[in-house]
Amino acid sequence: MNMEEMYSDDALVEQIRIGDEKAAEELIRRYYTSVLRYCKRQCFNLEKAEDLTQETFLKLFKNLSGYKEKGKFKAYLYTIANHLCIDESRKMKECSLENEGEIRDECDGLRRIEDKSEVGYLLNVLSPEQREAVILRFGEELSFWEIAKVMGCNMRTAQSRVRNALKIMRKEQENER
């Protein structure tokens, strides 16, 4: 039985707290790809996503003593990633004032890539909050409670974001026909 099967996230966190470097490596390996994927979805750039992922884990390890909520590690990790992605998008907005044309071209290109699939098209119809809620719910399979934690809202808001997103997407599909 390897470490992955043996320990839960919280058990690994406990091991890390007492200085177990193997546990740290296991925890990073367990979530590195999914955090990278999440960041990539938010910033559409692999290099930037990698930087954000690394920063997420560095922040996690620096503030691991602040993690006290047992069984909520996934939400805690995604919340850090989410905050970093928001900061990054703010920086991009500031940057867009200087290089507006260039950024617009880049965004148009990304939108075209997204439009290639119907899911991408449907997701583009949604507001950023609704899109994020749908991705977290159906793509990352987070519970509503975890989505609420990540997005910094209450559970009912997370539920209503997903519900409204589904309504909008269904309407959009009907209009398409």
Next chain:
Amino acid sequence: MNDKELKQYLKQCLQQETELDKLHNKEDVKKLGNAGLEETVRLCTEIMREQKLTKKSQEEPRIGFARYLSDIFRFEGVPIFGLQAVTLFITCVVIYTVAGNPSYIPAFMPLFVLAVMPAMFKCQYYRMSEIEAVTRASGAQIILAKLILAGASNLVCMTIFISLEVYLQNSCEEIGQIILYCLVPYLVCMVSMLRLIRLCKRENIQICTVLALSSCVLWGILAKTMPWLYDTSAFGIWIVAFLFFAAFFIKEIHFIITIRKEGKMYGIIT
């Protein structure tokens, strides 16, 4: 496509995308020679080692809420209790000399809330909320500590006030009513003040002052114009009002206690 089908479709597509992404990411990671992942592991283990070395020097025992309350008492206790004592003295003098009638009691109660205001709004008045926000105690914890101090002083003052009123009435028959006359206006003003703090209005100090003073006048007018409101038959109205505002007050206190644990601010950072 109904909701169920749409959900399944999204799950399928996004998870297919997830699988593709996983492969894609694996390829990317391989292509980069696991650089990102390895570097992250290295940096994180370095942080762990650093923390291990500095842990002993950095560790400071955290203080509990009781100790924090005694600490804050040194700063806020004297002004809170002092102002309450002054208010109590004034109200007692007025009650003793002018208005012996219990129906005038509610008109004096907002003054006790008014006396608490300087301490409650201190950080907003001096634009010090940011500094409070970065202290080790959360904003909610600071408000809760001040509320406990204010509540304790109010309790003492009201007990004295009620005792005086009972002494003036020469009977304990109306003590229930007198207590309600004290508590209902007090709760109305307290709930309003807490709501104003939470609503983050820029002029909430002025609004709260006007609200407290105008409620004093309003209760006075009510005592003068609607004496039936203070009859024994109107006892039920006061109980209902008490229960209603007590529920709001308890809800607000419960909210503060909840967010205190999460280390959040109560109200805005001015």
